[in-house]
Amino acid sequence: MKIGIIDADLLGRQKHRFPNLVCEKLSGYWKKRGAEVTLLMDYDHFEDYDHVYVSKVFTDTPVPEWLTETEKVHIGGTGFYFDKAPNLPEEIEHHIPDYHLYDQWIESEVEKARAEKGLLFNEKKFRIQFKEYTEYSVGFLTRGCFRKCEFCVNRKYSKVVKHSPLSEFYDETRPKICFLDDNFLGCYMWKELLEEVIQTGKSFKFKQGLDERILTDEKCELLFSSKYDGDFTFAFDNIADYDLVHEQLKRIRRYTNSTSIKFYVLVGFESIDSIDIENAFKRLRLLMEFKCLPYLMRFQDKNHSPWKQSEYRGMYVALARWGNQPNLFKKMSFRQFCEANQKLHKTRGTLCSSMKALSEFEAKHPEIAKEYFDLKFGD
Numbered sequence: 010m011k012i013g014i015i016d017a018d019l020l021g022r023q024k025h026r027f028p029n030l031v032c033e034k035l036s037g038y039w040k041k042r043g044a045e046v047t048l049l050m051d052y053d054h055f056e057d058y059d060h061v062y063v064s065k066v067f068t069d070t071p072v073p074e075w076l077t078e079t080e081k082v083h084i085g086g087t088g089f090y091f092d093k094a095p096n097l098p099e100e101i102e103h104h105i106p107d108y109h110l111y112d113q114w115i116e117s118e119v120e121k122a123r124a125e126k127g128l129l130f131n132e133k134k135f136r137i138q139f140k141e142y143t144e145y146s147v148g149f150l151t152r153g154c155f156r157k158c159e160f161c162v163n164r165k166y167s168k169v170v171k172h173s174p175l176s177e178f179y180d181e182t183r184p185k186i187c188f189l190d191d192n193f194l195g196c197y198m199w200k201e202l203l204e205e206v207i208q209t210g211k212s213f214k215f216k217q218g219l220d221e222r223i224l225t226d227e228k229c230e231l232l233f234s235s236k237y238d239g240d241f242t243f244a245f246d247n248i249a250d251y252d253l254v255h256e257q258l259k260r261i262r263r264y265t266n267s268t269s270i271k272f273y274v275l276v277g278f279e280s281i282d283s284i285d286i287e288n289a290f291k292r293l294r295l296l297m298e299f300k301c302l303p304y305l306m307r308f309q310d311k312n313h314s315p316w317k318q319s320e321y322r323g324m325y326v327a328l329a330r331w332g333n334q335p336n337l338f339k340k341m342s343f344r345q346f347c348e349a350n351q352k353l354h355k356t357r358g359t360l361c362s363s364m365k366a367l368s369e370f371e372a373k374h375p376e377i378a379k380e381y382f383d384l385k386f387g388d
């Protein structure tokens with residue numbers, strides 16, 4: 010049996026560097042049954058395979074127009090079906106991932122870069138981009154979420170349930186663990202699951218973020234004393250949660266001084282007007298006050314990117330460029346960031362895009378600009 014597997018995000022997104030867990034599980038499942046499994050790097054030779062599986066996570070990843078489900082070709086994932094994505098059959102869903110599916114591709118990328126760069130090639134540095142493929146066990150301890158946020162692919166669930174035991178996807182030869190859980194802290198078994206993870210002695214991370222709204226002292230104590238890998242990531246999507254998030258930030262700061270606390274800040278979802286911009290700044294101000302970093306997410310789904318239609322499109326771009334670069338966000342106010350961009354601008358007598366966005370917005374909404382444009386991290 011010959012099986013072809015396509016990670017559509019890998020083919021369609023230039024800088025994409027994260028293994029597709031479904032592809033790895035399919036590969037593990039078929040290899041165990043003696044099949045010859047190939048990670049395909051194009052859509053051109055389906056006739057050579059008995060079955061071809063195409064999976065994608067992101068809705069805006071391009072795939073060929075002719076691609077469709079047939080007896081031989083199987084397509085799946087949130088990138089195709091958003092919140093209606095069918096589940097994998099149980100025996101595949103709970104199969105240990107094949108963590109070596111991408112090995113050949115990684116080696117060919119390394120060889121390509123070596124040939125291009127010659128003596129200047131720094132292999133160790135180059136390989137860092139593949140660390141999620143090579144260093145982590147990846148999986149879901151729990152699945153689902155009870156919140157049903159309108160913009161989320163997880164709306165089909167109504168609670169958090171235990172999904173896989175750690176042993177199902179844990180490879181002890183890998184130094185780290187990456188969890189893809191939707192809302193881990195919302196699971197009633199969070200404590201024993203987390204204790205089991207901590208006992209492995211490996212560093213770990215929850216890639217999709219954690220729900221700060223349900224943090225308790227007990228959760229903070231365990232989490233912030235653990236061997237966490239990289240940033241603790243939370244979400245501050247909705248201005249309506251302002252007071253609750255404020256209280257939770259105070260709680261977080263009772264347990265950690267970590268400079269690696271990050272919050273996703275969703276913009277362009279509730280509206281794309283000056284109120285949305287003001288709400289973004291209001292959230293950023295609170296995060297600055299508690300020395301937490303933002304990551305601005307401009308809302309988009311399969312068919313729409315509302316912020317691109319906004320009269321403040323330039324502001325959305327400038328805000329994300331400032332807020333999503335920690336080194337700049339920590340050092341400069343929004344105004345200083347735009348001024349720094351202006352200094353680098355090559356066409357004399359014209360405004361750079363950031364300064365143009367700032368100036369136009371300030372002319373229309375001086376009261377918002379006065380309140381937020383000069384705020385600095387940690388002030």
Ligand code: SF4
Pocket residue numbers: 154155156157158161162163164191192220
């Ligand atoms: S809390 Fe997170 S995982 Fe849950 S529905 Fe909202 S965005 Fe999705």
